[in-house]
Amino acid sequence: MPAEIIDGKAFAADLRGKVAGHVARLKADHGITPGLAVVLVGEDPASQVYVRNKGRQTVEAGMASFEHKLPADVPADELYALIERLNADPKVHGILCQFPVPDHLSESEIVARIDPAKDVDGLHILNIGRLASGQDAMAPCTPLGCLMLLRDHLGPLSGMNAVVIGRSNLVGKPMAQLLLGDSCTVTIAHSRTRDIEEVVRRADIVVAAVGRPEMVTGDWIKPGATVIDVGINRIDAPERGAGKTRLVGDCQFESCAQVAGAITPVPGGVGPMTIACLLANTVTACCRAHGLLEPEGITA
Numbered sequence: 001m002p003a004e005i006i007d008g009k010a011f012a013a014d015l016r017g018k019v020a021g022h023v024a025r026l027k028a029d030h031g032i033t034p035g036l037a038v039v040l041v042g043e044d045p046a047s048q049v050y051v052r053n054k055g056r057q058t059v060e061a062g063m064a065s066f067e068h069k070l071p072a073d074v075p076a077d078e079l080y081a082l083i084e085r086l087n088a089d090p091k092v093h094g095i096l097c098q099f100p101v102p103d104h105l106s107e108s109e110i111v112a113r114i115d116p117a118k119d120v121d122g123l124h125i126l127n128i129g130r131l132a133s134g135q136d137a138m139a140p141c142t143p144l145g146c147l148m149l150l151r152d153h154l155g156p157l158s159g160m161n162a163v164v165i166g167r168s169n170l171v172g173k174p175m176a177q178l179l180l181g182d183s184c185t186v187t188i189a190h191s192r193t194r195d196i197e198e199v200v201r202r203a204d205i206v207v208a209a210v211g212r213p214e215m216v217t218g219d220w221i222k223p224g225a226t227v228i229d230v231g232i233n234r235i236d237a238p239e240r241g242a243g244k245t246r247l248v249g250d251c252q253f254e255s256c257a258q259v260a261g262a263i264t265p266v267p268g269g270v271g272p273m274t275i276a277c278l279l280a281n282t283v284t285a286c287c288r289a290h291g292l293l294e295p296e297g298i299t300a
């Protein structure tokens, strides 16, 4: 039996609709418009596309979008001064600095300067610590999106064996914390894990976030397992014509879908959830900033 396809694109559209509903209520009842500031340093074409999509979806949800584009050689001090201004700006409830940044800048130094209350990426040390200790945190958008898809598909996750492949600060580690928070038995596998196929074969839930195209094949998957593919890898596709490329995940879709109970596609799986969760986190940050009750159904 081939796997059910988990439609992240549709789920994300639904989530954005809920976010828009909360935004409309914040405006009508309190005269507040949630605002998201996105900072882009340099002109990486992929980043430009993401930032444009974020801006468009922010506006479509009824929120204010503030885009700040800085030249690739901007001095660190100028970037930090901008972050200071955004931290102090009451119209800005969420701040995101698009990564990667040019080599002369440090991602951890940048994140450290963002007000943790406005850190909608959930990357500030304070939010990482809150997440790890089970307190109200801003959870990073991609793992949060994966958790929502898993809960929607499986119901309560308590007691399930979850294997996260990849140990990045952006996805692997916070994903493991969120799954632990839902009472899964969590294993983090990575490039040094021995017998990784055997480890993954024990999983009821597989989250692949390594950034290696089609690394996970169907023979790694326990029959009926739920597979969440976080990878977005652009590879050459000569079969589509000279110089053409296509997107693939960290899982080999065809073979995994033969064995899994359910699987997310790439594109159209986790990617759209990331942006929808960014909007959701911005509404959450806005409610917290104004001492309002946090909206139900859009947070972890």
Ligand SMILES: Nc1nc(=O)c2c([nH]1)NC[C@@H]1CN(c3ccc(C(=O)N[C@@H](CCC(=O)O)C(=O)O)cc3)C=[N+]21
Binding pocket: 050, 096, 097, 098, 099, 100, 121, 141, 142, 232, 247, 266, 267, 268, 269, 270, 271, 272, 273, 274, 275
């Ligand atoms: N500070 C920071 N926070 C981020 O969250 C962040 C970042 N930097 N840098 C880059 C990565 C990447 N990222 C994606 C968001 C949406 C899709 C997405 O919507 N993808 C679609 C379309 C993919 C396509 O066609 O290119 C899909 O998978 O269906 C992908 C990737 C957020 N990132």
